[in-house]
Amino acid sequence: MKLTTKYLTPALVFIAFLVLWEVVARVLNVSFVLPSFTEVMVKIWDLREALFTTHLFATLKIVAIGLGCSIVLGCALAVWMNNSKAVETAIYPILVASQTIPIIAIAPIFVLWFGYSIWSKVAVTLLFTFFPITVATFDGLKSVSKEYKELLLTMGATKKDIFLKLSVPSALPFFYSGIKVGVTLSVIGAAIGEWLGAQAGLGYFSRRMMSQFDGAGVFAPIVLLSLLGIVLFLIVSALERKALRWRKTQ
Amino acid sequence: MEKKIALSFKSVKFHYELDNGQTKVPILDGIDFEIQDGEFITIIGPSGSGKSTMFRLVTGLEQPTAGSIEVNGVEEVNRLSKVGYMPQKDLLLPWRSILENAMLPLEIKGVPKQEAKEQVLSMLEEFGLKGTENKFPGNLSGGMRQRVSFLRSVLSGSNVLLLDEPFSALDAITRLSMQEWLLEQWEKRNKTLLFITHDVDEALFLSGRIFIFRQAPISYLEEVKVPLARPRKIRDLAQPEVAELKDYLIDQLRKKVAQ
Numbered sequence: 001m002k003l004t005t006k007y008l009t010p011a012l013v014f015i016a017f018l019v020l021w022e023v024v025a026r027v028l029n030v031s032f033v034l035p036s037f038t039e040v041m042v043k044i045w046d047l048r049e050a051l052f053t054t055h056l057f058a059t060l061k062i063v064a065i066g067l068g069c070s071i072v073l074g075c076a077l078a079v080w081m082n083n084s085k086a087v088e089t090a091i092y093p094i095l096v097a098s099q100t101i102p103i104i105a106i107a108p109i110f111v112l113w114f115g116y117s118i119w120s121k122v123a124v125t126l127l128f129t130f131f132p133i134t135v136a137t138f139d140g141l142k143s144v145s146k147e148y149k150e151l152l153l154t155m156g157a158t159k160k161d162i163f164l165k166l167s168v169p170s171a172l173p174f175f176y177s178g179i180k181v182g183v184t185l186s187v188i189g190a191a192i193g194e195w196l197g198a199q200a201g202l203g204y205f206s207r208r209m210m211s212q213f214d215g216a217g218v219f220a221p222i223v224l225l226s227l228l229g230i231v232l233f234l235i236v237s238a239l240e241r242k243a244l245r246w247r248k249t250q
Numbered sequence: 251m252e253k254k255i256a257l258s259f260k261s262v263k264f265h266y267e268l269d270n271g272q273t274k275v276p277i278l279d280g281i282d283f284e285i286q287d288g289e290f291i292t293i294i295g296p297s298g299s300g301k302s303t304m305f306r307l308v309t310g311l312e313q314p315t316a317g318s319i320e321v322n323g324v325e326e327v328n329r330l331s332k333v334g335y336m337p338q339k340d341l342l343l344p345w346r347s348i349l350e351n352a353m354l355p356l357e358i359k360g361v362p363k364q365e366a367k368e369q370v371l372s373m374l375e376e377f378g379l380k381g382t383e384n385k386f387p388g389n390l391s392g393g394m395r396q397r398v399s400f401l402r403s404v405l406s407g408s409n410v411l412l413l414d415e416p417f418s419a420l421d422a423i424t425r426l427s428m429q430e431w432l433l434e435q436w437e438k439r440n441k442t443l444l445f446i447t448h449d450v451d452e453a454l455f456l457s458g459r460i461f462i463f464r465q466a467p468i469s470y471l472e473e474v475k476v477p478l479a480r481p482r483k484i485r486d487l488a489q490p491e492v493a494e495l496k497d498y499l500i501d502q503l504r505k506k507v508a509q
Contacts, residue, residue: 147337147339147341148341148343150311151335151337151341152354152358153311153330154309154310154311154330154331154333154334154335154406155330155331155354155355155358155359155406156330156331156358156359157358161358165343165354165357165358166343169343169345169346172345244345245386246344246345246346246386246388247344248388249344249385249386249387249388249389
């Protein structure tokens, strides 16, 4: 791909968006509803100490624990469903049904269950990220074709050989897709969890600024949340490229 | 000197069951044959005549409903890992390098990695695959991938190798050079090869005996001997008795289509 199409066009569109935002905000001139881009940037700079040390760190901790739990539970469940048709038919519908529950609506219940500790926020993050990771990994494990399985069987492969040498590597690209969806959702989950009750975190900070009608203060942590999501996504993409080098040859 | 029997079928019957055993689809109905060690056999027949089913029986993916199958003179019930199998599509694992793909059967047998690696590396050159060890299958041409697939089946360690239309997806020129390459490898390695093909020329060029599969169910296996000495050249196929045999085989296959 040409460098222009890869970097220049999206960069120009993004800059155009920022300029438009700036102009509209200045014309409207109601900064507690729509602060201008520069106001938000200035705010981030002013509050850098609180934002970057306390709040970003608190949110990152929730994201890391929530995502970690999601990956462990999601993979375990995917493997379990893949091993037994009975488990699949029993659990899969519940899994899908769990996604139709409006998570934001039931999130306050987690506060009742886990109090204002980190675990209520982790639970919300888990609920957001668990589904895409589980389903993607499960689909990946199921993507192994019968031909390959039979070929390995003719070599005398055991169930364990087939799982480790065939199912796991086949599931890896799917797993990474699930994680990429998961990391962006994890940031949203953590922010919502913090909204409901926390002593720190970017979501909590944004809400506190809202009660003070500080428009730029609301936006500043949101920009950071979004950046956090982007950075996590890029990290996963880099890991993916490294692990799936062979895909370039296809 | 009497040669040892590599593979034999004794009144082998087989049918597939559909609708939970309500319907039976007979494929083989009492087949007998013996293949000596070091023979090169081709099997021709129309699609659905049971050629691939026979391979599934030999590899142990299916069990005969009656009769017995002997590998190297021993009746084996669990034949998985007893014979090498090379599928129609190369079925190389795209995430493994050529080296790792060829190592797969050794890994499954429990050969230590370092030892398996050395064994494969020493064989790559003989198979015309030198310098490809760190490439991925996606970087290799169809012919080269089939060489890796053949190497992998050789590394299964068995003297009996089943090749299921391995060259059918290759272009005519690559195919011819792969056929010559395969003959060379066979002569060098003293393996017993069973080779399924649709191509009468391929069957005549490669094998000593040709098994003709009639329409399923098969109760009698017709076989013809190829009247050619070895080593062969592709132009030997123009000899009158070979040309005659070719016409006969084509007639046989046509008859089945017309039926």
